[in-house]
Amino acid sequence: MTLQDELNAYKAKPAHPNMRPEFGAIFGRTISGLIASGQAERALKAGDLAPPFELPDEDGTLVSSTALLERGPLVLSFYRGVWCPFCNIEMKALQAALGEIEARGATLVAISQQTLANNRKSRRDNDLHFPVLSDKGGDVGAAFGIRWVIPDEMREVHRQLGGPMPAFNGEESWTLPMPARYVVGQDGVIAYAEINPDYTKRPEPSDLFPVLDHLRERAAT
Template sequence: MQILLFILLLVMLPSASAATVTNITNSPNTVAPLLPGLDAPKLTLKNSQGKSVELAQLYKNKTTLVVVYRGGWCPYCVRQLNGIQKIEAQLTKLDVQIVAISPDSPKELAKSTIESPNYMLLSDDQLAYSQALGLAYYLDDKTATAYRNKLGVNFVDLNGKDRVALPVPAVFVIDKEGLIQFQYANPNYKVRLDEQVLLAAAKAASAL
């Protein structure tokens, strides 16, 4: 009877804290982001209201600027998102939509002050999209200890050891066919792409 109860508890326990590990490296310097010309991942993520959003359909609507960031707790990411807002009007004229994706939960995304019909925040709290893009990496033990409580998101590796993972910050410009036309990723999370360079890349992709 006790064994049966134990099995039932295992089945009923939520698994939201454990990501399915398919492509997480041990260092930000060893990630291998998808290159221009390849298909962008067509997964389903959730928005700040917890509603499912199919990326395949989203890509078809407009040229898409995808910003992958570490989370709303990261000051460098917040600065980047605010900087992109400065060119939002120009991107809108080019018929380019902005989709910012992070490991933050939908609940955390709902705290964001970014409000715009052309600027969508999506949750990749299982890091599935970041893994598909080739951006996910495990934090070293020292950094993980410092970040764990701040993030509130844990991931489990193939050996069952509890570890913390993040995406390398990156930007992608994806056309209506779902093809990556531009990519920039930097293992140094403090370095972000200049907004004017990003605007030029978006303009080139939207002209195709």
């Protein structure tokens, strides 16, 4: 089963017990509005220079993108948080692909705006063996062009469903990153970018492999 098949299967499951009929329309308007905004098209793409960052991992240890790139290409997965089942399904799929990613000389890290404690929960609940970095306030997401502001009507849905962003993220901005996956070459240039305003759609982890193979072949010449 592909990652998208798993996401579609989850989407077809019975709704959250607190889901109200009008919430579906709000979800739809939020996704449609984000797509219509064109923000995904304005985000950093392949060929752009990736902004360097230094972020704490789930234990508070600072992780530098510059240091990671000295070892090989960097795979970045921006995700919304442990409260998002679609994100957790994707994290598990990336974990399943971790061996293939590392065999190609790359390092995988996930980036979320949530607190360190919630990033530890992400690692524990999804049995992840790659770092989960905390981008509190979303400054790194903003540098990549993928941070967006949750509209007021969607904020109320989050409250009703038990997931208010200030509680998960430890700050009051009510912002999130669009789900996004990047490959950054050792020269700091983005070699692959996939940004999804619709959080129910994610690229397959295997899409990374040809990109990483190309980077490895280029480095060997």
